[in-house]
Amino acid sequence: MAIHETAAWAALKEHAASLQGAHLRDMMRDEDRCAALTAERDGILLDYSRQRVTNETMDMLFNLAEAADLAGKRAAMFTGEKINNTEGRAVMHAALRAPREATMNVDGKNVVPDVHSVLDKIEDFSARVRSGVFKGCTGKPLRNIVSIGIGGSYLGPEFVFEALKCEPAAQGASTGRTLRFLANVDPVDVSRAISGLNPEETLVVVVSKTFTTAETMLNARTMKDWLITSIKGKTAAEITSQHIVAVSTSDKLVQDFGVDAANIFGFWDWVGGRYSVCSAVSVLPIALHYGFDIARRFLDGAHDMDNHFLNEPPRQNIPVLMGLLGVWNSTFLGHGARALLPYSQALLRFAAHIQQVDMESNGKRVAQDGSVLPFDAGEIGFGEPGTNGQHSFYQLIHQGGVFPADFGGYCTSQCPVLLEGDPVPNHEEFMSNFFAQPDVLAYAKTAEELEKEGVPEWFRPHKVFTGNRPSLSLLFPKLDAFSCGQLLAIYEHRTAVQGFVWGLNSFDQWGVELGKKLATKVRTALSTARTSGGDVSEGFNPSTSTLMTYYLANGA
Numbered sequence: 001m002a003i004h005e006t007a008a009w010a011a012l013k014e015h016a017a018s019l020q021g022a023h024l025r026d027m028m029r030d031e032d033r034c035a036a037l038t039a040e041r042d043g044i045l046l047d048y049s050r051q052r053v054t055n056e057t058m059d060m061l062f063n064l065a066e067a068a069d070l071a072g073k074r075a076a077m078f079t080g081e082k083i084n085n086t087e088g089r090a091v092m093h094a095a096l097r098a099p100r101e102a103t104m105n106v107d108g109k110n111v112v113p114d115v116h117s118v119l120d121k122i123e124d125f126s127a128r129v130r131s132g133v134f135k136g137c138t139g140k141p142l143r144n145i146v147s148i149g150i151g152g153s154y155l156g157p158e159f160v161f162e163a164l165k166c167e168p169a170a171q172g173a174s175t176g177r178t179l180r181f182l183a184n185v186d187p188v189d190v191s192r193a194i195s196g197l198n199p200e201e202t203l204v205v206v207v208s209k210t211f212t213t214a215e216t217m218l219n220a221r222t223m224k225d226w227l228i229t230s231i232k233g234k235t236a237a238e239i240t241s242q243h244i245v246a247v248s249t250s251d252k253l254v255q256d257f258g259v260d261a262a263n264i265f266g267f268w269d270w271v272g273g274r275y276s277v278c279s280a281v282s283v284l285p286i287a288l289h290y291g292f293d294i295a296r297r298f299l300d301g302a303h304d305m306d307n308h309f310l311n312e313p314p315r316q317n318i319p320v321l322m323g324l325l326g327v328w329n330s331t332f333l334g335h336g337a338r339a340l341l342p343y344s345q346a347l348l349r350f351a352a353h354i355q356q357v358d359m360e361s362n363g364k365r366v367a368q369d370g371s372v373l374p375f376d377a378g379e380i381g382f383g384e385p386g387t388n389g390q391h392s393f394y395q396l397i398h399q400g401g402v403f404p405a406d407f408g409g410y411c412t413s414q415c416p417v418l419l420e421g422d423p424v425p426n427h428e429e430f431m432s433n434f435f436a437q438p439d440v441l442a443y444a445k446t447a448e449e450l451e452k453e454g455v456p457e458w459f460r461p462h463k464v465f466t467g468n469r470p471s472l473s474l475l476f477p478k479l480d481a482f483s484c485g486q487l488l489a490i491y492e493h494r495t496a497v498q499g500f501v502w503g504l505n506s507f508d509q510w511g512v513e514l515g516k517k518l519a520t521k522v523r524t525a526l527s528t529a530r531t532s533g534g535d536v537s538e539g540f541n542p543s544t545s546t547l548m549t550y551y552l553a554n555g556a
């Protein structure tokens with residue numbers, strides 16, 4: 001039975017209607033309710049009392065999870081069943097962070113030894129590069145890394161890199177080193193990536209699961225060309241073998257590109273692109289820049305959260321709770337977008353990564369069996385670190401449309417500062433906002449209150465806050481490699497929970513294919529028009545051919 005036909009779904013619909021008049025300001029007065037709507041794991045505290053839910057709502061959401069066979073689907077994922085049915089693939093990113101002694105089977109084969117053999121290879125290679133044993137072809141140590149990749153082969157590694165940049169252990173381990181990312185096929189991105197770098201000291205890591213992605217392949221050829229034309233007195237083969245390595249599932253295509261077989265770091269088709277953060281996709285660049293021990297701690301954190309997700313009962317299970325609340329907010333309360341608001345500048349690329357994880361996974365119109373979903377699945381995810389966001393889009397969050405928000409914060413700063421004579425450390429000033437904003441969203445400021453404060457009548461409507469805007473707060477002890485892994489896994493599993501409940505396939509991405517095909521057709525037409533002077537009206541609608549003609553006539 002489809003999930004929207006179950007009694008659990010109907011009960012939630014009715015319940016949502018009955019809660020319409022309920023206001024968070026009143027719900028927050030119930031101390032027992034507030035205490036019940038929390039979960040804790042190893043110092044991570046989730047407080048979801050500012051969601052528009054009661055204990056009864058949560059019980060009904062757990063019933064929905066049962067009706068959707070959430071536990072069965074989760075088990076199927078962890079046991080290597082081919083739950084990505086349209087690509088005939090298992091979904092086993094949890095195996096990427098499993099300890100050496102674990103057993104996780106895909107097609108009857110334990111994949112953990114393969115995972116650890118790549119990790120061992122990364123440990124060895126990164127140690128040789130960092131110690132200067134593996135050098136550039138002119139004998140210089142390789143202290144600059146440019147990691148080329150896009151989508152899942154870029155966003156996660158960049159999120160992890162930024163998250164750890166000012167973490168004391170990682171910062172110390174990366175002194176004198178540079179790690180940059182090259183994702184966009186816009187040549188400006190190449191220019192930004194190589195600016196100020198000495199090619200003789202630069203190692204390029206080409207990251208592409210398929211090794212066919214147009215943007216990555218063009219950027220890889222451009223960087224290869226930069227290395228070959230800038231490094232003098234060496235052959236192209238010598239330069240390529242010492243300055244380009246690759247992360248991919250396709251050994252053959254990588255070798256055809258000229259990379260030494262010894263310098264290929266593999267992964268597997270049971271790892272989806274946006275779920276590949278714990279593979280060599282980011283473990284290699286992170287280990288090269290921060291050292292392998294930091295990368296290992298990151299994997300351990302993600303594994304810790306895998307265990308939590310797999311074993312904790314729903315009421316204490318952070319990803320399950322967050323996933324069910326996502327379903328509640330979007331499907332039953334009609335909020336189609338969610339703000340991701342980390343109170344940590346180090347998480348400046350977190351929203352961008354989770355946006356891909358979530359929107360590429362659950363932005364679907366059909367269920368796993370191909371039937372059209374009679375509800376909008378997926379949520380729009382967007383965000384910025386606080387407090388910067390407060391001076392940008394929070395105005396709309398407070399007084400415009402209603403968007404549930406995920407607040408994230410840390411008890412201890414990565415870089416504590418206390419100015420002489422200042423009463424509070426800088427981190428406390430920062431975190432005061434983390435505590436204040438959810439209450440501003442939840443509670444209201446009424447016209448009556450404004451009147452009592454002496455606000456003139458004409459001005460009151462502008463200062464009214466309707467409140468009743470849901471949020472949740474996730475508070476971690478500190479942001480280090482381990483907790484960064486935990487955070488990643490929370491959000492990966494949260495996305496899976498929503499997809500499992502909605503009954504769709506969160507692990508394919510057919511929606512991005514058509515655009516790729518059309519871009520190929522445009523590329524061919526533009527290059528034919530440039531070389532043979534033909535026009536571009538054939539095969540395109542009048543609007544597109546006018547735009548292309550204008551572009552050809554006015555471009556350099």
Ligand code: F6P
Pocket residue numbers: 150151152153207208209210211212213216273274360509512
């Ligand atoms: O955006 C579509 C996509 O297929 C992502 O899922 C993937 O992470 C990205 O392109 C890059 O793919 P690849 O790693 O094969 O270059």
